[in-house]
Amino acid sequence: MILPKKIVVKLIEKYEEYDIELCLNDSYVAKKKALLAKFVITHHDLFCFVENTKSIKFTYFLYDRWLVSFAIRNAFGPDIENKVIHDIKFKDMCYIKFRKFSSETVNTVASIIREAKQKQLILDLRNNIGGNLQSCLELLNMMVPEGEVLRIQTKNDFKYFYANGKAKKFEKIYVLINENTASCSEITSVVLYKKLDNVVLIGHKKSHKLYTQHVITNKLLGYSFSIADGIWYVDNEDASCLSKYLLAKNENWTELNDYLKFILLFREDKMHFSE
Template structure:
């Protein structure tokens, strides 16, 4: 998922961008020191002309421009910098907001079949009886076998109030059946919390960081406090990151007032994002693994550097860079790497990751969650010493 800002240029900002492009082209064409770039520009124009006039099939000009933009960004050799067409950008916005017009199911590809991994309670799919393990074989009459996941998700999402028909098969059912569903505003929770029975430990899982995560966390903490929470087990495993400001707000519940992260730009400019100091002041253990990335690493790094808790698990992914999302005039966007971040102790973790205080390896298909068990042991020991 990554970690990003949003940049929305106003009307004057767009005109300035266009003006800047014109000036750049003038310099490229007429600047003697940039003769090689002039030759490359001429080659580009020649290729566009040949494709437009000689290619076997007609090609839309928009397709060529989009392809040129994608190629330009791809030349950076940065997997996090990408051109997002209008559809891709809309899905990214939904992901960051944490809500979208949909059916309320999480789907995945299992044994080459589009499979329901989870149906969220209270959603259209849940009310219609769709459940985990169901296989979707058609979407509005379109064969879903062999369909890629992004296409399937885009077909099932859409404007609130519109209809979609799914054809479902289920193990043990005699034949497929159709389910007609009306899309609703779906908010997928990013925070789950429960008490570990008989321990006084509140288990809180953060699956990603969206704009709604801080409010969800506050509600979860309030509820767990009422249920007797005396220590916190924060699970950031498999959390791919998300919105920067959301991660900073979340960090405020677990670390004292002070820097959460430093953002450094190419120009040398630096920004500091700080905690407001809502620290719970409870024994804290944070679970991390190889798939804890980006904004999740910001939170884990802040906890470790401030000594606010103990990290348990495996070394994190190691994504210490930030992307800015620039809106473009055609409803598309450019997601571009624009900065790196440092932890409160000014550690650069990019391509390095964060090493936990207590290393516990976990096999993906293991029946026992060794990392969770070790975290509980550590919290019980700390709680006993504080008693």
């Protein structure tokens, strides 16, 4: 499929403007010149240009068959990703699980938290792929005290985000994570742990996503361009700190009951915990 050259030029401008680690050296300039010199520019041409010039794996240009694979993955509709599971565990613990940060899911989660009568919260972020940063910040705003929540280093400066202090308080918050906990769910985990003194992180995590992304999608032309545009920090620490704050690390835990058993024993103070 052919891309209009005006669109290609605009996408490259955004790439150069936002990508936090893009090196605009002679090699880059030569590759850009060669691309724009083409009489016809296809999706694959732009894909190859991005792959051959980027420095971060979280910058990528997807088109056609890649987008089809995403469509197949989401074939069951947006309801699955936007679904929020809410339950009461051990009679006195509010349990919430969701897979993606969107305005819809966060509005639902926020409503559950506001109305919760339980004194303890289990926030299940296993397999939560992240999502919209603004939605993530809205949820954190109602969970942490007033002050700086997050700092993002962009290409040219820093952006600061704050909570207003109107937080719902719980006696204890258990945050469940796994290897597929990513992006906004990592931010949420670190912020809750760093800003509150009653948070227990449970699960396993080796890989981390330090970057935020600027996403440009055009369904008509069939592409999505994600640009790594920032690195996030909470009190001068990034996502790599998450694993050291885990109270329990067990890669063999695959089911919710594995985590719940740990929580139950933790509450009853019947076990020794891993460092």
